Amino acid sequence: MTDIYTTEREHRMIAGQTPTQGLIARFERRDKISPAERAALHEILDLSVLHRAGELVIHAGARSQECRWLVSGLAARISGFQCGARSFTQLSIAGDFLDLHSLVMKQMDHGVLALTDCITAAMPHGRMIEMIEDQPHLGRLFMLELAVDGAIQREWFHRLGRQxxxxxxxxxxxxxxxxxxxxxxxxxxxxxxxxxxxxxxxxxxxxxxxxxxxxxxxxxxxxxxxxxxxxxxxxxxxxxxxxxxxxxxxxxxxxxx
Known part of the structure; x- marks a missing residue:
């Protein structure tokens, strides 16, 4: 079950900053952000949602209309078999995008599991497309997040087979x-x-x-x-x-x- 994030205890979980501030700080660690880009990012996030530990934040096969950003907590991408065997293909920490690739892939080929209580914020696809068209530099920063995301999974795959x-x-x-x-x-x-x-x-x-x-x-x-x-x-x-x-x-x- 998910709850709209409103309580004081949950507010403290994001270390004293709003989700939008956290997103801007994430991008500013990658590159300089202009005032116009900061303003655009302020408009991108919807209300935050609390997911309890053990909850599937995103279901495999789901057709998404939004990307989710992890405000706080620890989550994992999960793939499994009908027999119940499962594996994690990546860990997500606060500040990570959980399903940025859904902007272009639409249907999820894996699930995302909350390993602890997690807070996420949604970015509707339509709003993201408009922002990227208006602020192409932000589009490149989103591309960089996808590139790093893929690099992490390649590193995990390589290590699993060779180390x-x-x-x-x-x-x-x-x-x-x-x-x-x-x-x-x-x-x-x-x-x-x-x-x-x-x-x-x-x-x-x-x-x-x-x-x-x-x-x-x-x-x-x-x-x-x-x-x-x-x-x-x-x-x-x-x-x-x-x-x-x-x-x-x-x-x-x-x-x-």
Missing amino acids: DALGRMAHLLCEIEARMALAGLGDGSGFGLAMTQQDFSDCLGMSSIHVNRTLAELRRRNLATWRAGRVEIHDHAGLVALAAFDPAYLRLHATPV
């Missing part, structure tokens, strides 16, 4: 840390990761037992610890080296588009 469990887990932690930092959610020593171990297993294509053993090995090497919904990174350089992590695919630095 051992320890390196793959280290890489996922490095990626999440970098993306959290871009969104202003990290603190230099670690980040919040309020997901279940089963969800983490589904991200890595590993069993829960294998995840336990791999986390224990990261602790033994004094690289990172995941406890009580928080990842503490003890040796950043060592974790990056183990992961063979190159953040270029995340396009972390502001460059004109």
